[in-house]
Amino acid sequence: xxxxxxxxxxxxxxxxxxxxxxxxxxSMNGEKIQTLNYAIRQTIPDMRKEADDNPNASIxxxxxxxxxxxxxxxxxxxxxxxxxxxxxxxxxxxxxGMALELVAGELKQFPTDTKRLPPVLVLLTDGQPxxxxxxxxxxxxxxxxxxxxxxxAIAIGKDVDLDVLEQFAGNKELVLEAKNPQxxxxxxxxxxxxxxxxxxxxxxxxxxGSAIDVNTIPTASADDDDIW
Amino acid sequence: xxxxxxxxxxxxxxxxxHIRNEKPxxxxxxxxxxxxxxxxxxxxxxxxxxxxHSDEGAQTAVKxxxxxxxxxxxxxADHKDIRLPKLIEAKWKEEIKKLHADREREEFDPFxxxxxxxxxxxxxxxxxxxxxxxxxxxxxxxIDKGGNARPILAVEESVGEDTESLCLTDAWMYVxxxxxxxxxxxxxxxxxxxxxxxxxxxADSSGFLKAGTDxxxxxxxxxxxxxxxxxxxxxxxxxxxxxxxxxxxxxxxx
Numbered sequence: 001x002x003x004x005x006x007x008x009x010x011x012x013x014x015x016x017x018x019x020x021x022x023x024x025x026x027s028m029n030g031e032k033i034q035t036l037n038y039a040i041r042q043t044i045p046d047m048r049k050e051a052d053d054n055p056n057a058s059i060x061x062x063x064x065x066x067x068x069x070x071x072x073x074x075x076x077x078x079x080x081x082x083x084x085x086x087x088x089x090x091x092x093x094x095x096x097g098m099a100l101e102l103v104a105g106e107l108k109q110f111p112t113d114t115k116r117l118p119p120v121l122v123l124l125t126d127g128q129p130x131x132x133x134x135x136x137x138x139x140x141x142x143x144x145x146x147x148x149x150x151x152x153a154i155a156i157g158k159d160v161d162l163d164v165l166e167q168f169a170g171n172k173e174l175v176l177e178a179k180n181p182q183x184x185x186x187x188x189x190x191x192x193x194x195x196x197x198x199x200x201x202x203x204x205x206x207x208x209g210s211a212i213d214v215n216t217i218p219t220a221s222a223d224d225d226d227i228w
Numbered sequence: 229x230x231x232x233x234x235x236x237x238x239x240x241x242x243x244x245x246h247i248r249n250e251k252p253x254x255x256x257x258x259x260x261x262x263x264x265x266x267x268x269x270x271x272x273x274x275x276x277x278x279x280x281h282s283d284e285g286a287q288t289a290v291k292x293x294x295x296x297x298x299x300x301x302x303x304x305a306d307h308k309d310i311r312l313p314k315l316i317e318a319k320w321k322e323e324i325k326k327l328h329a330d331r332e333r334e335e336f337d338p339f340x341x342x343x344x345x346x347x348x349x350x351x352x353x354x355x356x357x358x359x360x361x362x363x364x365x366x367x368x369x370x371i372d373k374g375g376n377a378r379p380i381l382a383v384e385e386s387v388g389e390d391t392e393s394l395c396l397t398d399a400w401m402y403v404x405x406x407x408x409x410x411x412x413x414x415x416x417x418x419x420x421x422x423x424x425x426x427x428x429x430x431a432d433s434s435g436f437l438k439a440g441t442d443x444x445x446x447x448x449x450x451x452x453x454x455x456x457x458x459x460x461x462x463x464x465x466x467x468x469x470x471x472x473x474x475x476x477x478x479x480x481x482x
Contacts, residue, residue, distance in 0.1 A: 006462050007442035009435025011469040014428065056245055056472025110387075114365070115428055118388045148388035213277065 013056045016117040016198055017077060017110075018047075020063040021099050022088055023125035023156070029090040031181060031228060032126055032156050037087045039185040043192035047080045050196050057117060059195055062106070066099035067092030096129035096164070097136030104139040107146045117198055119149045122191045123168055126156035133164055150198055150212060154178055154187045157228050173214040180225040186218035232412060234266035234353045237456045238478035241463040243425055245472035251275065254283045255423050255476035256346075258290035260298055267301075268478035269294045269350040272366060272423035274393065278342050281328075285344030288323050289394055292316075297352040297359070305357045305407055312361075313403035316348075320394050345395035349421045353480050358408040358419070363399060364391040365424040369440040370408070373415035375448075377440030380419075381406055391424075412482070418444050419480040426463070426477060429470020447481055455479065 020040060024033065051059045060077035064070060065088055073088065103121060110116060140146040153165035153175045165175045176191075178184035197212055242253045254273035260266070269290040273282025293316055297304065300312070324344045347364025360368055360380050368380040381404045392402035420440050427436040446455050463475045 006465055006469075007446065008430055008439030008466075010431040011429050011435070011466060012431040013469075014471060053248065054245065054472065056468075056470065112387050113433070114387065114424065115430075115432070116387070144387045148390075 012115075013058050014115060014117050016057050016059050016195055017119040018059055018061045018080075018192075018195060019103055019106075019119065019121045020061070020073075021103060021121060021123045022063065022065050022073070023094060023096070023127065024065045024067040024088050024090045024092070025094040025127055025130075026067070026091050027159070028126050028156070032184075033088055033090045035181045035184050036124060036156070036188070037085065039188035041085045042185065043189055044080070044083060044085065046189065047083075047192050047195060050193070051080050054196075057195075064099050064102050066095045069095050070098035070102045072102070093130040094125065094127045095131045096123075096125060097131040097133040099123075100133070100136030100140045100168070104136070104143050104146055107140070107143040107149070110145050112144050116145070119145055120191075120194055120198055121149050121151045122188075123151070123153045123165070124156060124188070125153070125160060125165070127159055128161040129164060133167075137167060150174075150194055152176065152191045152194065154184065154191065156184055173217070174212070176217060179220065180227060182224040183218070183220055190216065190218050232482060233264065234261060234480060234482050235452055236261050236266040236268045236478060236480045237452060237459065238268060238270070238421075238476070239459045239463055240270075240476040241460060241467060241474065243472050243474040244468045246275075246474055252283050253474045254286060254346075255425070255474040256283075256286035256290045257476045257478060258294035259478060260294055264355045265298075265301055265353060266480045267294050267297050267350070267352045268419075268421055268480050269297075269348065270366065270421050270423050270476040270478055271349070272347045272364070272425070272474070272476065274345040274391070279345045279395075281333075281344045282346055284327060285324060285346040285395070286348075288327060288344070289320055289346050289348045290350075292319055292323055293348060293350050293361070297350060297361075301352060301354055304352060304354065304359045310400060312405065313363075313400035316361075316403065317394065317398075317400040341395035342393075343395075345393040347391055347423070348394060349423075351419050351421055351478075351480055353410070353419065353482065355410070357410050360406045360408070360419075361403060362405075363403045364393050367420075367422050367424070367427045367436065369420040369437070371418040371420065371440045371444040373417060375441045375444045377420075377437045377444070379437075380408075414482075416448070417482050418447060420477065421480075422477040423473075423475055425467060425471045425473030425475040428473060429466045429475075443479060447479075452479075452481060
């Protein structure tokens with residue numbers, strides 16, 4: 001018996017790892033990167049509330065940026081309670097494959113026990129990969145946690161290679177086309193709410209259950225702008 | 229001298245997350261003891277949106293398999309082949325179909341067993357053998373007279389929340405069984421069965437194994453009634469501090 005008078009060893013909540021993977025290529029410059037920074041910052045209070053509402057899961061957030069290469073923007077897994085968004089700036093090309101390799105390298109370090117919840121990966125991009133995307137995706141999906149991750153892709157604007165994003169998400173329904181700034185904000189907020197489903201898991205099963213309710217994905221409003 | 233015998237206790241608690249989300253408990257428990265035997269079954273309905281009736285699937289599974297093991301107890305030690313897993317799958321699916329029809333729920337073709345998907349763990353302890361059975365996640369521990377806890381029917385854990393299930397096509401292929409020869413001279417022994425919400429409440433697997441040892445010590449020092457009285461509170465607190473999931477647990481002692 002422990003000092004807490006419960007049988008067994010130390011108890012702990014489960015860990016939910018959340019990754020923002022953001023395109024910072026030159027074409028993101030201006031309103032796109034500003035909206036992305038604004039929207040991610042807006043998600044923080046909601047994610048904190050979710051963490052407060054569900055003490056059985058600890059939400060740990062990281063961020064990766066990619067342009068000419070890929071680098072950690074927020075490298076340390078940070079409890080959402082202490083998480084602050086640092087604005088991204090844009091410039092360069094679209095090394096999306098390298099970004100996925102970076103995620104894969106991190107997920108490889110995760111222990112393969114059932115204590116951890118499936119990670120959530122949110123990829124935001126307005127373009128097409130300029131490096132070896134396939135290699136990056138293969139590395140990601142070769143990791144046990146990469147394969148099990150909830151992978152959401154947000155396409156910003158009309159020049160995005162949707163086929164690539166579908167390969168990343170593994171599900172067409174989780175490729176969200178943000179055709180205007182308002183939709184980008186809605187999609188980023190929606191993606192952050194996925195932690196609610198993942199952090200209170202119900203087992204799907206090998207027959208194909210899913211924690212994500214695609215019916216809750218926002219849609220465009222009549223008063224949204226038409227384009228970027 | 230009082231003749232020693234098998235005893236079984238257990239409990240089911242709603243998970244902290246399920247209470248917050250006002251979802252019904254998906255776990256189920258069945259216990260049956262008699263002269264020279266004890267049977268315990270626990271099950272964990274999947275609870276996802278594609279499994280809206282999995283609480284009923286779990287209840288059906290524990291009752292069905294508990295009764296089946298009792299009926300087959302005299303010959304259970306001979307069931308080393310696939311007949312029993314096939315029988316369990318067939319009977320569970322038959323009962324689920326009947327239940328679905330009785331509830332006048334929507335008709336489907338093919339029948340969506342996934343709506344009732346559940347795991348199942350069972351132990352039948354008899355005079356000269358122990359029979360253990362499992363499909364899906366969850367844990368069975370055997371704790372020997374030295375208080376050493378070791379897993380039975382354990383497989384390498386898979387990441388994520390997927391599990392094998394009675395609802396799968398050819399579910400019998402995923403049923404694991406084990407027969408352990410038993411003799412009263414083995415000394416005081418305990419078996420612990422729990423749905424995955426309990427082991428996932430510990431920071432690591434050693435914490436869960438320690439729970440097996442701690443329950444054994446409590447039984448030896450305080451008695452089974454003491455555990456029975458406190459078990460609901462301990463499981464409730466374990467879910468609160470840990471996984472937040474429903475927990476069903478059974479203990480069989482000799």
